[in-house]
Amino acid sequence: MASTSAPQLDLVTDTPLAPRSSRLPLGLLALAVGGFGIGLTEFVIAGLLPEVARDFAVTETAAGWLISGYALSVAVGGVALTLAASRLPRKQVLLGLMVLFIVGNLLSAIGTPYAVMMTGRVIAALCHGAFFGIGSVVAASLVTKERAASAIALMFAGLTTANVLGVPLGTLLGQQLGWRSTFWAITGIGIVALAAIAALVPTSVNDRDPDGSGTHRGTWAAGIRHELSAFANRQVWFSLLVTVLGFGGMFGAFTYIAFTLTEVSGFSSGAVPWLLILFGVGLFVGNLLGGRGANRSVPRTLITVLAALTVVMVGFALTAESQVLTMLALVLMGAFGFATVPGLQLRIMSNAGSAPTLASGANIAAFNVGNALGAWLGGVTIAAGLGYVSTIWAGAAMAGAALLTLLIAERVRS
Numbered sequence: 001m002a003s004t005s006a007p008q009l010d011l012v013t014d015t016p017l018a019p020r021s022s023r024l025p026l027g028l029l030a031l032a033v034g035g036f037g038i039g040l041t042e043f044v045i046a047g048l049l050p051e052v053a054r055d056f057a058v059t060e061t062a063a064g065w066l067i068s069g070y071a072l073s074v075a076v077g078g079v080a081l082t083l084a085a086s087r088l089p090r091k092q093v094l095l096g097l098m099v100l101f102i103v104g105n106l107l108s109a110i111g112t113p114y115a116v117m118m119t120g121r122v123i124a125a126l127c128h129g130a131f132f133g134i135g136s137v138v139a140a141s142l143v144t145k146e147r148a149a150s151a152i153a154l155m156f157a158g159l160t161t162a163n164v165l166g167v168p169l170g171t172l173l174g175q176q177l178g179w180r181s182t183f184w185a186i187t188g189i190g191i192v193a194l195a196a197i198a199a200l201v202p203t204s205v206n207d208r209d210p211d212g213s214g215t216h217r218g219t220w221a222a223g224i225r226h227e228l229s230a231f232a233n234r235q236v237w238f239s240l241l242v243t244v245l246g247f248g249g250m251f252g253a254f255t256y257i258a259f260t261l262t263e264v265s266g267f268s269s270g271a272v273p274w275l276l277i278l279f280g281v282g283l284f285v286g287n288l289l290g291g292r293g294a295n296r297s298v299p300r301t302l303i304t305v306l307a308a309l310t311v312v313m314v315g316f317a318l319t320a321e322s323q324v325l326t327m328l329a330l331v332l333m334g335a336f337g338f339a340t341v342p343g344l345q346l347r348i349m350s351n352a353g354s355a356p357t358l359a360s361g362a363n364i365a366a367f368n369v370g371n372a373l374g375a376w377l378g379g380v381t382i383a384a385g386l387g388y389v390s391t392i393w394a395g396a397a398m399a400g401a402a403l404l405t406l407l408i409a410e411r412v413r414s
Contacts, residue, residue: 025142028154030196031135034098035158037189038131040166041124047171048179056114069118070125075365078129082361086227090138091201097127102190109183133361136345146295153291153342160287164280230352230359238409239348242402243366246306249398250337252374253391260388265326278327282334290339294346299410302343306403309336313396320389
């Protein structure tokens, strides 16, 4: 008997969806492996900075540029490389980005002098934004639209797993065998990801967008104009602003969390790495649950999560002197903060219509702009003598502003 069920609808536009397999394919696992390697590259350096600074005989500030330089390159690469590759087949672009990743980390592993190490960091960072931007489009194109957010979340699960497991293990490896050994290991992960993407991501992703339509064809200049056309939709700009404010609020507080834990909550410095694992667990769980919620409704999920994040951060600021409540707040802040990621990616892609690739990459850049803005604002409050808890209040204000922006965006849409 023929099915009489209603056709599946796009969560944002309420238009019928093209039929597509509802299974989560192995290509998503390949993308997650790439995300794991990239996440490890971004975050593990923080735990190895003392060793790196001693090896290169540079100051802590100079060593810190290996982190801030990476973040700046992510923001640039997320837009520039995505735009430059807009006319190329997506699978081949992902493979090329992983080659960049391997080369960058190889340079970091052998880097002498410091300038070579920095060059390696920049090269590896350039692929970061484009990989997650294009990867989000590819992930969503592999499944039915009602599972698109979960597919994106699965790819980002590699990034969150890097925080929970990869960073502690990578730091331990670097401390035991020398910091270069960590980057040799990351280079190996990049090779595995390259092989997995080549074998498991179907070539059909080159020819279709998440909405089921074919990709735009034409000259490179026409392709650029097509990708830029997404920014004519004001909802794309609303999405970018929500990303900057919401993600920036969480990471603004997280940037100075070690000082809050030791100077306000009274934990020893030796307890900080273990407490950060709690935060990482929250990231992992929140990412997956946020994807499931966004499958059902992107607006409702984002509104709920941003409201909860604001409340959690206000509660954290008020109870930071309690060690038990601080541990709970770390888990919840990570969970609600990263629960926004699948929905934010899906929202901007949906509003970009038939040109989601550059918009997706721009949103990855917006995450990093938010990180930088949140860290800057937190530093301003500390410099003003307001104490370390002020960074949490500033983060709560940014999260609240993100919620207000989203409510306005949804009101304007209706």
